[in-house]
Amino acid sequence: MKACWTIFRKEMRVYFVSPLAYVFLAAFLFLAGLFFYLGITLTGEASLRVMLGNLSITLLFVLPMLTMRHFAEEQRAGTLELLLTAPAPPWALIVGKWAASLALCVVMLAGTFLFPVMLAWYGDPDWGVVGTSYLALVLCAAAFCAAGLFASSLTQDQMAAGIAGILVLLPFWLVGQAASLTENPTLTSILEKASFLAHLRGFTKGVVDTADLSWFLLFVFLFLFLTYRTLESRRWR
Secondary structure, X not given: OHHHHHHHHHHHHHHHXXXXXXXXXXXXXXXXXXXXXXXXXXXXXXXXXXXXHXXXXXHHHHHHHHHOHHHHHHHXXXXXXXXXXXOOOHHHHHHHHHHHHHHHHHHHHHHHHHHHHHHHXXXXXXXXXXXXXXXXXXXXXHHHHHHHHHHHOOOOOHHHHHHHHHHHHHHHHHHHHHHOXXXXXXXXXHHHHOXXXXXXXXXXXXXXXXXXXXXXXXXXXXXXXXXXXXXXXXXXX
16 A cells, blocks of 8 residues: 555656646636536526536546556656566555546546535536536546546657547447437346446436446546456466
């Protein structure tokens, strides 16, 4: 755990001593404010439904770009081999980098708490739904960061890693729409279970289902494990 904490602190320091974190934070808050304004003016609802829904899509494109540098830059700079031969196990390196990316995303989401407060000033939002919706965004962020790390471990080109991360995630986002086009009940069920949207619906209604929580945790574990296997293969080359 000490090695994991060291990696986490190092990555957080890299984020905040460079303009990267501030650029992502400013862009994310701008989009959140835009979605909040459009959601209220276009629908006439005093709710965060539109803003939170669009933020989940935004994270799908933003987070792979946030995580693309983690292993790709280490490979390009030739420091990945040093890290893999260090006393710290590879899983500590992976979890530390993943946790740092997730922490930065939580900071970005915390910046949007102003909008529920503004909504409460003029209306009476359902705080249970607001809470579960934010939980859904954190779970999405955890999953997107894990997939982004995996993509970053595959190449030393940062831009290629970012694009690969998006391409890995998009099928899981769009597969729910494909499920509605099939007439085979078994195939429809399989596609629905693989869909992000299917597992987000309950949270948007204020319902926390252990099956949905388990799906997100399994998704995170799967891609962190794939990242581990990728790094292990490089370690023994």
